[in-house]
Amino acid sequence: MRRRPLRGITSAIGRWPVARQLTNAGLDDAAVSERTRQLHSRLHDVRTVSSICPYCAVGCSTLVHVKKGQIVDIEGNPESPINQGTLCPKGADTLQYAINPKRLTTALYRRPFGTKWERVDLEWAMDRIAERVHETRERTYVDRDERGRHVCNTPAIGFLGGAALDNEENYLIKKFCVGAGIVWVENQARI
Amino acid sequence: MGSNFAECHPVAFRFVMRARETGAEVIHVDPRFSRTSACATQYVQVRAGTDIAFMGGLINHVLQSERWNTDPFFKEYVAHYTNAATLIERDFRDASDLGGVFSGWEEDYYCPDSWQYEGTQRVIHVDSQYKEICEMLSTQGQGMSSGRSIGGPPPKDPTLEDPRCVLQRLKRHFAEYTPARVAEICGVPEDRFVAVAESMLRNSGRERTCAIAYAVGWTQHTTGPQIIASAAILQLLLGNIGRPGGGIQALRGHATIQGSTDIPTLYDLLPGYLHMPTCLPIDETLDSYVWNEGGATGHWAYTRNYLVSLLKAYFGDAATPENDFGYEFLPRITGDHSFMPMFVAMHKGELEGLFLMGQNPAVGGPNAGFVREALGKLKWMVARDIFAIESATFWYDSPEVKDGTIAPEDIGTEIFLLPGATVTEKDGSFTNTHRLIQWHDRAVNPPGDARSESWFMYHLGRRIKKLYESSTDPKDRPIQALTWDYPTAGEHDEPIVDYILREVNGFVWAPTWDERKQVTGFAELKDDGSTACGCWLYSGVHPGVNRAASRASDDLYISPGWGFSWPSNVRLLYNRCSADPQGRPWSEQKKYVWWDETRGRWIGEDVPDFPVDKRPDDPGDPEAGGLAALSGDSPFLLKPDGKAWLFFPFGMKDGPLPTHYEPWETPVPNLLYHEHDRDPMTKVWHIDENPYNGIANEEFPYVLTTYRLTEHHTGGGMTRWNSWLSELQPAAFVELSPELAAEKGIAHTGWVTLSTSRGDVEALALVTRRMRPLTVQGRTIHQIGFPWHFGYAGLVTGGSANVLLSMVADPNVSIHERVLTCNIRAGRLNGNGGHP
Secondary structure (H helix, E strand, O other): OOOOOOOHHHHHHHHOHHHHHHOOOOOOHHHOOHHHHHOOOOOOOOEEEEEEOOOOOOOOEEEEEEEOOEEEEEEEOOOOOOOOOOOOHHHHOHHHHHOOOOOOOOOEEEOOOOOOOEEOOHHHHHHHHHHHHHHHHHHHOEEEOOOOOEEEEEEEEEEEEOOOOOHHHHHHHHHHHHHHOEEEEEEOOOO | OOOOHHHHOHHHHHHHHHHHHOOOOOEEEEOOOOHHHHHOOEEEEOOOOOHHHHHHHHHHHHHHOHHHHHOHHHHHHHHHHEOOOEEEOOOOOOOOOOOOOOOOEOOOOEOHHHHOEOOEEEEOOOOOOHHHHHHHOOOOOOHHHOOEEEEOOOOEOOOOOOOOEHHHHHHHHHOOOOHHHHHHHHOOOHHHHHHHHHHHHHOOOOOOOOOEEEOHHHHOOOOHHHHHHHHHHHHHHOOOOOOOOOOEEEOOOOOOOOHHHHOOOOOOEEOOOEEOOEOOHHHOOHHHHHHHHHOOEOHHHHHHHHHHHHHHHHHHHHOOHHHHHHHHHOOOEOOOOOHHHHHHHHHOOOOOEEEEEOOOHHHHOOOHHHHHHHHOOOOEEEEEEOOOOHHHHHHHHOHHHHOOOOOHHHOOOEEEEEEEOOHHHOOEEEEOOOOEEEEEOOOOOOOOOOEOHHHHHHHHHHHHHHHOOOOOOHHHHHHHHOOOOOOEEOOOOEEOHHHHHHHHHOEEOOOOHHHOEEOOOHHHOOOOOOEEOOOHHHOOOOOOOOHHHOEOOOOOOOOOOEOEEOOOOOOOOOHHHHEOOOOOEOOOOOOOEEEEOOOOEEEEOOOOOOOOOOOOOOOOOOOOOEHHHOOOOOOOOOOOOOOEOOOOOOOOOOOOOOOOOEOOOEOOOOOOOOOOOEOOOOEEOOOOOOOOOOEOOOOOOEEEEEEOOOOOOOOOOOOOOOHHHHHHOOOOEEEEOHHHHHHHOOOOOOEEEEEOOOOEEEEEEEEOOOOOOEEEOOEEEOEEEEEOOOOOOOOOOOOOHHHOOOOEEOOOOOOEOOEEEEEEEEOOOOOOOOOO
16 A cells, blocks of 8 residues: 655654554554564465366356465356356365375376286386387287287277366367377267 | 256356246256246147157147148258158168168168169279178267268259158158057156147247257157257258257267267267278278268368378378378277177176276166276276276175175276366366367466366377387387477476367478468368378367367357357358248348348358358259268258258168167067067177166066256266265155055155166155156156156265166167166165154
């Protein structure tokens, strides 16, 4: 709030808490301590990023507030013509979806017939997955079926996606499958 | 109908409530009384799975009503914008004449020759067996659609009086759907049904419009697509399509479930609803594909432009005129490769490796016990998710392992469980339920080994390309040819997602990104390989600037500057219908898009979903083909005749008109068609692990329907690990009526066990007046509701409703049925009763 610069002594008396109480003017910042002045909401000094709720398909806009590389809050975007700042319980929970102690953060591996997860290096896992795709494709690729029809597909590998993946991610999945000849490609969009 | 709008899409439901505050009538027709019902002005409880009987009743009531027959608005709209006036072949016979099937029924498939417009023929180019096409393909877009119509233009009767015209066929078909029949089939009192019909009539016309909203309560039936079709017919008859406040709103359930249909990870589609080629001769070459799929008139006449541009985006310089632009690289589908057959193939060991990316079928798949068994037969699986979902932990955590049926040591699946990134940790776009593409920015980096799916696919693709780099085997050419040149950034070499969207939008082909010039829309796409476009329908989303990220919010009516809506930023589809055939607004109140004679173009609130300078009195030039073939009063540009279809000459596998069939599992026979209780083309899987309860099985006398809660999401993979939401909905429960509870000795909050032929599941009982017994065909029918979010992992656990469901699917799009029959008893699975 901007204050007028010069009101002199009248102003000083006017800001005296007793005078303010008598004149019903409220307490004003004269009653605010230095400590209080140093306190801020957790959204003070945040970087705010525009996002979309990942749950249902209404497409509510969210504002993601970030401080020191950490998300500190997620709220509805009041500018959005769709949600106008509001969110439902799931939307309001996006923060806990992102910041959650139960989240997976390391690559895990279970051997065939194994009884436990093993922590593995992500690059190792990626290499091994690529080998599995390669090996399965080499072994099962069908150029022509038993009736001589041009099939050129890899029938032993499937992709099953959720509908919270981005459009661009889906684009890459389908493109990859077309290249590799994978035809079992499905998404939650059907069921 | 078919939606619990208030609880499943609560933020959007605010607009319904606002409309109600300004006088709108809100009608909720549903098996369960929910918060949506509580907010409605009329609530009608129906038996689950009888939607076509109800909708058919509305159609019949409208067609018989005085208002519809006296207000000239309806007939003017219908005569010009639909195929109501078109005559159908002479030898067409209705289901009411043939006991529940239409003419062309060949005992296991339809030959739709008699469904055609008079004088036209559906011709399939290249020698293919029609039966083979019908049998092999599962989807709406294929099979019955293959080929193109030859002959015509068909005769029309603008008076709509000819008994062979579509409108009269429609009238005849639905004549038996009387209020009395609706009452008997749906369990709805006649007066309640008539009140709904009268309300819709009252609120339709020049000055008023009605909208219908539905969700998976309509799609997940053996008759799902036909239920939606019945809504389309009703809305077209009432003049409610393409006009503000009208339409049919599909309330889709996931952030980009619309996007994942448009840019599909579905087996039968390529981006932009181009069909995946099959192994049949019709799809052998680019020419035969385009001939059969393209059509001569309407938007699909440009199929070659869209497909060649897609091939160019996929294969770049390797796509040349000499190799049909790489058309030969496309793998061919050989049957139904959708969700349920995928698990059947997995169970048989035919499918060895699975990438599971953000779906939880161990909870969310019908016949979930079978799904888990199938997962255990895979050789390898890559599961990518945020949490350790049931589908990744089934090998040590499932009920089957816990009860000793199977041990981890017996399950040979090699599993990679890789952490995914949440929406806030990546750039990308979602397409919401009204086709609005909205960009989200990355706020922070994902933790630890967590990565986006873009990162995963990009780097997997890079590795696979490397493995095949030096191959000379022709089968490896598609992998080598695939363009995979996305720039990367950051410490993990994350692909820059903006470039993927640029490719989706399309550009003038050039070898490097620097030289590529973005196109501004799909009209610029060429069929000569000079343009590349990943999804023609999305063209315009990134014409050099990312319009999905646009956030102009000054106009709160249709907000054209907020995001980008396909096609071409049109917000209201078929908006040509908002003007009369002469191009004038139907009324001042419902003015939206209209013809401006002085400027010689369509103008209004929205981007016209129509050629902008095509005059309303343009007669169309059939010789010209494409959009030029259509007349100025033909708003439905995707249809070859430019008209919305009240009768489907092709496209639907199970009949040219929606017909009431009972659900696959039902307590009663079909009252309308005695010879066919159920949709005769229903897809079934007769395997030991998937038995069906059948019709009127005394062992399973109750109707069960599954549904969602506000606080959980689908199979729970995104919510059951969150303490706030888990606290709000901490347990699996079923809703049942006090009458049924008394009959079965079930106490409120006590344990119950539900059973079907597939399995048994326990849950807590919520005994509530929200569920009421219905009187159907003279007997009492009890219905039970069961939320399907719960599983055995996460912060809250509970019985999975999907263990009870069978694998059974509709013939058009292979979606399972969520309505079934079951039994219920007091007590827990292991036989103990009592409270939790």
